[in-house]
Amino acid sequence: xxxxxxxxxxxxxxxxxxxxxxxASSYNDNSFVASxxxxxxxxxxxxxxxxxxxxxxxxxxxxxxxxxPSSWHPxxxxxxxxxxxxxxxDEVAYMRLFSHQQQHPQIKEHLPPESxxxxxxxxxxxxxxxxxxxxxxxxxxxxxxxxxxFDQYNEMDFAIHTISFAGRYDQGDSFPLHIDxxxxxxxxQLEFFGAMKEGDEPGFKPLSPAASSSQIQPLxxxxxxxxIQKIYxxxxxxxxxxIPASYISRELFEFRNGLGWCLMGDxxxxxxxxxxxxxxxxxxxxxxxxxxxxxxxGVHFNHxxxxxxxxxxxxxxxxxxxxxxxxxFRRHRYQRFPCGMCDNVYTLQxxxxxxxxxxxxxxxxxxxxxxxxxxxxxRVHNPEG
DNA sequence: CAGCAGGGGGCGA
DNA sequence: CGCCCCCTGCTGC
Numbered sequence: 126x127x128x129x130x131x132x133x134x135x136x137x138x139x140x141x142x143x144x145x146x147x148x149a150s151s152y153n154d155n156s157f158v159a160s161x162x163x164x165x166x167x168x169x170x171x172x173x174x175x176x177x178x179x180x181x182x183x184x185x186x187x188x189x190x191x192x193x194p195s196s197w198h199p200x201x202x203x204x205x206x207x208x209x210x211x212x213x214x215d216e217v218a219y220m221r222l223f224s225h226q227q228q229h230p231q232i233k234e235h236l237p238p239e240s241x242x243x244x245x246x247x248x249x250x251x252x253x254x255x256x257x258x259x260x261x262x263x264x265x266x267x268x269x270x271x272x273x274x275f276d277q278y279n280e281m282d283f284a285i286h287t288i289s290f291a292g293r294y295d296q297g298d299s300f301p302l303h304i305d306x307x308x309x310x311x312x313x314q315l316e317f318f319g320a321m322k323e324g325d326e327p328g329f330k331p332l333s334p335a336a337s338s339s340q341i342q343p344l345x346x347x348x349x350x351x352x353i354q355k356i357y358x359x360x361x362x363x364x365x366x367x368i369p370a371s372y373i374s375r376e377l378f379e380f381r382n383g384l385g386w387c388l389m390g391d392x393x394x395x396x397x398x399x400x401x402x403x404x405x406x407x408x409x410x411x412x413x414x415x416x417x418x419x420x421x422x423g424v425h426f427n428h429x430x431x432x433x434x435x436x437x438x439x440x441x442x443x444x445x446x447x448x449x450x451x452x453x454f455r456r457h458r459y460q461r462f463p464c465g466m467c468d469n470v471y472t473l474q475x476x477x478x479x480x481x482x483x484x485x486x487x488x489x490x491x492x493x494x495x496x497x498x499x500x501x502x503x504r505v506h507n508p509e510g
Numbered sequence: 511c512a513g514c515a516g517g518g519g520g521c522g523a
Numbered sequence: 524c525g526c527c528c529c530c531t532g533c534t535g536c
Contacts, residue, residue: 370525415525416516423515447528448514455512517531523524
């Protein structure tokens with residue numbers, strides 16, 4: 126194999142795409158290989174996975190194809206997407222990967238299950254705590270007659286990503302009914318993909334910003350990815366502001382007939398499990414949109430813009446304003462005493478009483494005489510007023 | 511006890 | 524609809 130830079134291969138040699146077969150040794154029905162050919166021999170070969178309309182490039186397959194196939198042609202959208210992916214990228218990183226692939230050629234086989242019990246294949250990825258395969262197993266272990274198995278592909282020491290698939294097998298079947306990519310291991314950090322929403326065909330929607338990293342660049346970004354990226358951009362630009370509801374777009378949740386549910390991450394997995402059959406995880410519903418927004422802000426983005434400033438040693442921050450208020454009261458015994466007759470607010474009740482005696486004594490007397498006097502309002506929480 | 515998160519009333523644009 | 528505020532229950536330490 127010639128060591129060419131990517132832009133050289135792209136310019137010099139034609140791109141050929143062939144769909145990977147669906148035999149037991151293949152990856153899956155939605156995978157295909159993009160190769161660039163010179164004199165009948167491929168010079169670069171990339172594996173692509175089509176996932177719910179997104180094409181993820183899994184770089185560096187060393188396996189050479191016997192003959193240039195012709196099932197994909199220029200003009201085909203997948204061809205175009207793959208062709209764009211072969212545009213020049215980080216040449217240094219690519220050459221490192223290229224040389225690594227030459228020294229350590231790898232191709233993974235699809236291993237059909239030997240039994241219906243969950244039995245993950247041996248894995249050789251870098252140490253991850255907790256083990257992502259075990260975490261995936263715990264999410265899908267109760268599927269009734271459908272057995273879930275996690276097959277690991279494209280494990281590369283150099284790089285960067287390992288994708289976990291949940292294949293579903295019927296009783297006695299050796300081959301999966303279908304395969305959902307549901308997890309992604311990026312640099313040892315496990316990310317999950319939401320599986321599907323109601324009405325979707327089996328597939329997945331990438332949910333993590335990791336999926337849009339430069340190392341795993343989906344060739345066609347999903348609307349959900351765009352929405353998530355937009356929120357991350359907002360958080361970066363406004364770290365001290367809560368995520369506006371207008372940023373939490375319909376790609377991230379559904380709200381129908383007075384009930385809403387989250388389409389992100391674990392929630393979407395639970396939703397999909399609920400739809401598919403026996404519950405492995407109960408989906409959560411929300412009756413009010415603002416609580417759903419709070420959930421997405423806190424659980425899926427962990428954005429905590431409300432920081433406690435009452436003590437230099439207190440580093441607590443909160444997703445919600447009222448949680449910060451509660452914290453201030455409970456931890457710091459901090460509260461505010463607003464005057465019911467003007468806008469002044471005091472941190473000590475004595476100061477409030479003093480203020481009322483000095484500034485509002487006339488009002489107090491008239492209220493007392495008219496019989497409408499009541500105690501000044503005091504607020505327990507709500508220190509922000 | 512403290513943090514977290516959902517329920518619900520209310521207000522204003 | 525978006526937001527604020529308060530209430531409440533759960534959970535982990």
